[in-house]
Amino acid sequence: MGPVLDLAGIHEPLSERASIFMLRAALLFPLLCLALLSTPFAARAAMEIQVVGGAASQIAIAIVPFQAAPGQPTPALTDIVANDLDRSGQFKRVDTAGAPQAVQPAQVDYASWRSRGAEAVVIGQVLPAAGGRFEVRFYLLDAVRRTQLAALSYVIGPGQWRATAHQIADIIHEKLTGAPGAFSSRIAYVQKQGNRYELRVADADGYSPRIVVRSVEPVISPRFSPDGKRLAYVSFEDRKPIVYVQSLADGSRRKVAAFKGSNSAPAWAPDGKRLAVVLTRDEASQIYLINADGSNPVRLTRGGNLDTEPVFSPDGQSIYFTSDRGGSAQIYRMPATGGEARRVSFSGGYNVSPAISPNGRHLAYISRDEGRFRVTLLEIETGQTRVLTDTARDESPSFAPNGLAVLYATVAGNRGVLGTVTLDGRTRARLSESGVDAREPAWGP
Amino acid sequence: MNKILWPVLLVLTLSACSSTGDKPAAVESRTAQPTTTTGSSAGTTGTADAGVSGSTLPSAQATDPRKDPASPLYQRSVYFDFDKFDVKDQYRPMLEAHANYLKANSNARVILQGNTDERGSREYNLALGQKRAEAVRRVLNVMGVSDAQMEAISFGEEKLRNAGTTEDAHAENRRTDVVYGDE
Numbered sequence: 001m002g003p004v005l006d007l008a009g010i011h012e013p014l015s016e017r018a019s020i021f022m023l024r025a026a027l028l029f030p031l032l033c034l035a036l037l038s039t040p041f042a043a044r045a046a047m048e049i050q051v052v053g054g055a056a057s058q059i060a061i062a063i064v065p066f067q068a069a070p071g072q073p074t075p076a077l078t079d080i081v082a083n084d085l086d087r088s089g090q091f092k093r094v095d096t097a098g099a100p101q102a103v104q105p106a107q108v109d110y111a112s113w114r115s116r117g118a119e120a121v122v123i124g125q126v127l128p129a130a131g132g133r134f135e136v137r138f139y140l141l142d143a144v145r146r147t148q149l150a151a152l153s154y155v156i157g158p159g160q161w162r163a164t165a166h167q168i169a170d171i172i173h174e175k176l177t178g179a180p181g182a183f184s185s186r187i188a189y190v191q192k193q194g195n196r197y198e199l200r201v202a203d204a205d206g207y208s209p210r211i212v213v214r215s216v217e218p219v220i221s222p223r224f225s226p227d228g229k230r231l232a233y234v235s236f237e238d239r240k241p242i243v244y245v246q247s248l249a250d251g252s253r254r255k256v257a258a259f260k261g262s263n264s265a266p267a268w269a270p271d272g273k274r275l276a277v278v279l280t281r282d283e284a285s286q287i288y289l290i291n292a293d294g295s296n297p298v299r300l301t302r303g304g305n306l307d308t309e310p311v312f313s314p315d316g317q318s319i320y321f322t323s324d325r326g327g328s329a330q331i332y333r334m335p336a337t338g339g340e341a342r343r344v345s346f347s348g349g350y351n352v353s354p355a356i357s358p359n360g361r362h363l364a365y366i367s368r369d370e371g372r373f374r375v376t377l378l379e380i381e382t383g384q385t386r387v388l389t390d391t392a393r394d395e396s397p398s399f400a401p402n403g404l405a406v407l408y409a410t411v412a413g414n415r416g417v418l419g420t421v422t423l424d425g426r427t428r429a430r431l432s433e434s435g436v437d438a439r440e441p442a443w444g445p
Numbered sequence: 446m447n448k449i450l451w452p453v454l455l456v457l458t459l460s461a462c463s464s465t466g467d468k469p470a471a472v473e474s475r476t477a478q479p480t481t482t483t484g485s486s487a488g489t490t491g492t493a494d495a496g497v498s499g500s501t502l503p504s505a506q507a508t509d510p511r512k513d514p515a516s517p518l519y520q521r522s523v524y525f526d527f528d529k530f531d532v533k534d535q536y537r538p539m540l541e542a543h544a545n546y547l548k549a550n551s552n553a554r555v556i557l558q559g560n561t562d563e564r565g566s567r568e569y570n571l572a573l574g575q576k577r578a579e580a581v582r583r584v585l586n587v588m589g590v591s592d593a594q595m596e597a598i599s600f601g602e603e604k605l606r607n608a609g610t611t612e613d614a615h616a617e618n619r620r621t622d623v624v625y626g627d628e
Contacts, residue, residue, distance in 0.1 A: 218603040220567050240598040262575050262599045265568045285572035308572040322569055352566040366566060
């Protein structure tokens, strides 16, 4: 069972000039539907993921393929778990070929695993359960101390297969590294094909994409609400940029900022009740605070500079943003109520698109150096920076919910692709889909 | 079939509406305010027009000058240098023509659409494009056009006219377009 396309709750706004496109779409859409239904999704590459690199120090883990139940979904749970753990860069996988199957801790030959270099072993089994469901049991074992670190059982329907694998990967990550995994989280991104734009929400590994907005005009800047239930975004469907907030449960949405001029750059306050947005209703692009229902805009920045890309600190007390008030594009911080701003980016002439880590200690942003736009990490307290990528057209960085990696957009092979990179810059994953331009990613809960 | 029929009808209707430009009200106002626009910038004076006003043929006023390639109103784009948003002098005559049209037609509306090349952050480029739209709006404002007739918006890098990566391609994208609301 591959990625499932869920078409519930889609918005397809039309512009006047969409009449011609609708004509083409009306002809093509039945063909496309037919193609989608008849092609098995597992064979159709959704997101292709390539991982390179790894942390300086990795935990050697043996993931023994689980005993399978007849008719269980594909791929194997351990394949999904292994891919998740690979993306974290924290694990070195021990070869399990030729090893005896074990489904209970008592069956595990620890000496054999130790001789293969394993520090931890994962075993498990899938059993058929009533009503077409499955019981998944797994154990995480410390191969050195020969103890059980986790033992869990789940009863699931086939639709929860991948989610279960991600949960298992999260538990393994947390038990062995001490930090929670982010494998059960989601990402939002925009996909462009010709003149068609789709705002999609997918699993953190790019699978199971769901279209939440379909449009013939651009969509940019999707942002998950703190509770993950809503998505703010900017749509050009009315021939100018307007900020929407949409419910992910039922697809209902409202215009949150549609003032005269341009409306953009939504950023959620940690309480989920307000957003910072950029409006041009007074003069140049300025940052305002607005309620999530669009009421009561309050201007925060002054001076008529170019101020944009606001993002709240996790404690809600500050807003980081991009401004040209000093003569070049740099990142500043001001109180969330507005007021004096202090510059936080100091090297280079173009630093934009701030993203703040969940613990508030790191800023990820894009810096331009000799024409190359690259994801850069700033440790706020020390001021130390580190360039995380070696690509040249990076955009739109955001942190994983566990703060251990940054998701961003870049260009590879002449098309837009998504990437993740760990904070040490050593482990990189590329998520791409052939024939498709992906951009504007945002990592959500 | 309905999905095809209605869009086709809509397209036919829209194209029928825009093919002729005769709007009796506009014709009258042009006669009432003869060519202070092109008159002043081209060097020909109003005195010649004062004599012409009585004998101007109605058919000559029937074409929308905005659609006449020879008219400065046909020119719609102001181009900008990299990272810049100042309106260069070479665009002033064209903007004067639009200003005069707008002052003569108080129901006319323009949208000033700012654009950038595709390098850099999308939101930052949205704001930079906005600066380019605002710069043109301010010029028109100083020329006497009322704010009620103008809206400055930005497409940032989202509506590239040229998707290439050469400097010439980038230059073509750094612009503000003057778009009339009835087009």
